Amino acid sequence: MALTNRRWLLARRPQGELSLDDFAFEERPFEEPELAAGEVIVRTGLFACTPTVRNMLNDAGHSHRGSIPLGNPIQGITGGLILRSRHPRYPEGKRLVAVLGWEDYRVIAPDLSPLPVFLLPDDMTIEEALGVAGLNAQTGYCGMLHVGRPRPGETVVVSAASGSTGSIAAQVARIGGCRVIGIAGGKAKCDWLLNEARLDAAIDYKNEDVANRLAELCPEGIDVFYDNVGGSILQAAMDNIAVHGRVVVCGQLSAYDSGAPAPGPDDMMKVVYSRVRIEGFVIGDFDAATTRRAQADLLRWHREGALAHRLDIRHGFEALAASYLDLFRGGNEGTLVVRTADID
Amino acid sequence: MALTNRRWLLARRPQGELSLDDFAFEERPFEEPELAAGEVIVRTGLFACTPTVRNMLNDAGHSHRGSIPLGNPIQGITGGLILRSRHPRYPEGKRLVAVLGWEDYRVIAPDLSPLPVFLLPDDMTIEEALGVAGLNAQTGYCGMLHVGRPRPGETVVVSAASGSTGSIAAQVARIGGCRVIGIAGGKAKCDWLLNEARLDAAIDYKNEDVANRLAELCPEGIDVFYDNVGGSILQAAMDNIAVHGRVVVCGQLSAYDSGAPAPGPDDMMKVVYSRVRIEGFVIGDFDAATTRRAQADLLRWHREGALAHRLDIRHGFEALAASYLDLFRGGNEGTLVVRTADID
Structure with a gap:
């Protein structure tokens, strides 16, 4: 039986603000090929909409993480079901999470994949694997604990704190005994930070002066600032950073x-006199033992009720591009995932 | 006998570029007071002219390190002789280095000093204590080894590399087995870096394009950048920074x-994707064991000929302010010290 493969392709390089016209929808038959040894056919079913995909839409000179060629499928973290297999460790019926294209079907060779393919244990749902234990959640956990290294009692501030990375970073610090302040846009997100994520305070950057509120809330300065946003929010945090x-x-x-890069803090002498450490990281730098530990802690805390997590699930392959745009309008409420098939 | 106490006072807050009119010279009698227990009279004799003093001339809102009150003596790292003492551990005839005012005589209580008073061992000259083993040299040593943490074979770049801090930072990295490139202003300074400090390359920022030269000299990127300068030099280094x-x-x-702060790098995403650590420090954060080790290593390397060091010694108390100005005109050749009395 011929299947239909729907795809979202990169129609053009976005200039500034992302638009639906940057994407092209395509439908064509998918004939099941003869698989080579080591290959599997994946039926995709859940697509995580993450900010980092935006950088891969730029051309190679302007992105650091590889660039999606024009006319190719958009790529992102995807959950799928193994439909056919010629790989002994990836049998039919198992589920996996991998960086795949935005399309219904794909042949992959897991061992040759440049990025790791994660085979789900039977007791983990794809929603968990993309959400509370997903790559963005691992990023929040590892970035906070291993880069920020907060100590109990310290004051921690997180920007984009209701997002898929920030919400985990903030709660990991709270579970670790820190006083945690989240920055997010709008009353609903701030209410969630206070009532569900149980942070100590929330700042609504759309309706409050972030620098003034940080000064009020952090009279002894910010010990750890976990920044997902940059720009004026980073500057406001630097204006209130603690010594060390x-x-x-x-x-x-x-x-x-925006197309423009986000600049660093405006006064590097503050970095000297306050002995500040500013450190970037990517989740791929952490070893497997560290990320497995992150996943295990996150799942346990979530199941025990210690860690709040919200999935904002949209439905339908056709809605994928429009749902993705919502991410940059602040239109999502939690980790944005688009479900395109019932595979979990 | 009444002594004469010469002093250089802060006449006004400098606006932008430092000028001789910002300083006031004063002479008045110094009557030896009755000392209280724990007090000593210091006869000063050598004054280190260091960049950091410039920040203390600003008012409190614009400096991070305390501010010298108008009409008070300029303060800086000073070598002196103990003339009279009522302190058992600071006897007459011993020499010390401390942060003192620019004046000939001063009564101090070493145990109550907010900054440490360093009593010189008999085999260390004041010139060594202010120069090759002085605070700026310790800063270069500790900042390079304990903050930069270069590994043998890595590429290290140092700005203001012929200065009192940079020249030590650069050579400590070279002694540690790194490939070291120094940035300095003018041919004479670059020649010194190549011939005396024995660096692998030198860039003359007054006559060369720093970013282009760094790209040529560091095809695999800069592993450690030790920055004394900021601004466009920092940006050029960030444009060529290595992963990690x-x-x-x-x-x-x-x-x-200049009165204007120096901004951070222009693209913080590079900090993420290249996993860059940007870290400020001050020498006061290192414990006594670490700085003693720094002094011992620096003195030994210098005496063995492994470490080049230049003192630029000027003479006369009256020349102190004018000599200090030279620091910002790049007019000094090495660590700038003004000798005002023969006490060593």
Whole structure:
């Protein structure tokens, strides 16, 4: 039986703000090929919409993480079901998470994949694997604990704190005994930070002066600032950084959709006199034992009720591109995942 | 006998570029007071002219390190002789190094001093204590080894590399087995870096394009950048930073004399994707064992000929302010010290 393969392709390089016109929808038959040894056919079913994909839409000179060729499928973290297999460790019926294209079917050779293919244990749902224990969650956990290294009692501030990375970073610090302040856009997100994520305070950057509020809330300065946003939010945090403060640079959302880079803090002497450490990282630098530990802790805390997590699930392959745009309008409420098939 | 106490006072807060009019010279009698227990009279004799003093001339809102009150003596690292003593561990005839005012005589209580008073061992000259084993030299040593943490074979770049801090930082990395490139202003300084400090390459920022030269000299990127300057030099280094590169922020000379702060790098996403650590420090954070080890290593290497060091010695108390100005005109050749009395 011929299957239909729907795809979202990169139609053009976005100029500044991302638009639907940057994407092209395509449908064509998918004939099941003869598999070579080591290959499997994946039926995709859940697509994680993460900020980092935005950088891969730029051309090679302007992105650091590889660039999606024009006319090719958009790529991102995807959950799928193994439909056919000629790989002994990836049998039919098992589920996996991998960086795949935005399309219904794909032949992959897991052992030759440049990025790791994660085979799900039977007791983990794909929603967990993309959400509370997913790569963004691992990024929040490892960045906070291993780069920020907060100590109990310290004051921690997280930007984009209701997002898929920030919400985990903030709660990992709270579970570790820190006083945690989250920055997010709008009352609903701030209410979630206070009531569900149980942070000590929330700042609504759309309706409050972030620098003034940080000064009020952190009279002794910010010990760890976990930054997903950059720009004026980073500057406000630097204006309130404590002596020996640490700035974990995870991403610069403020710049992803503008075409202009996000600048560093405006006074490097403060870095000297306050002995500040500013450190960037990517989750791929952590070894497997560290990320396995992160996944195990996150799942356990979530199942025990110690860690709040929200999936914002949209439905339908056709909605994928429009759902992705929502990420940059702040239209999502939690980790944004688009479900395109019932495979879990 | 009444002595004469000459003093250099802060006449006004400098606006932008430092000028002789910012200083006031004064002479008045010094009557030896009755000392209280724990007090000593110091006869000063050598004054170190260091960039950091410039920041203490600003008012409190614009400096991080305390501010010298208007009409008070300029303060800096000073070598002196104990003339009278009522302190058992600081007897007459011993020499010390401390942060003192620019004046001939001063009564101090070493145990109550907010900054440590360093009593010289008999086999160390004051010139060594202010120069090759002085605070700026310790800063270069500790900042390079304990903040930059270069590994043998790595590529290290140092700005203001012929200065009192940079020349030590660069040579400590060279002694540790790194490939070291120094940035300095003018042919004479670059010649010194190549011939005396024996660095692998030198860049003359006054006559060469620093970013282009760094790209040529560091095709695999800069592993450690030890920055004394900031501004466009920092940016040029960031444009050539290696993955997992470290930026040691020691000072921002480019901003000291302008009134404007020195901004951070222009693209913080590079900090993420290249996993860069940018870290400021001050020498006061290192414990006594670490700085004693720094002094011992520096003195030994210097006496063995492994470490080049230049003192630029000027003479006369009256020349102190004018000599200090030279620091910001690049007019000094090595660690700038003004000798005002024969006490060593």
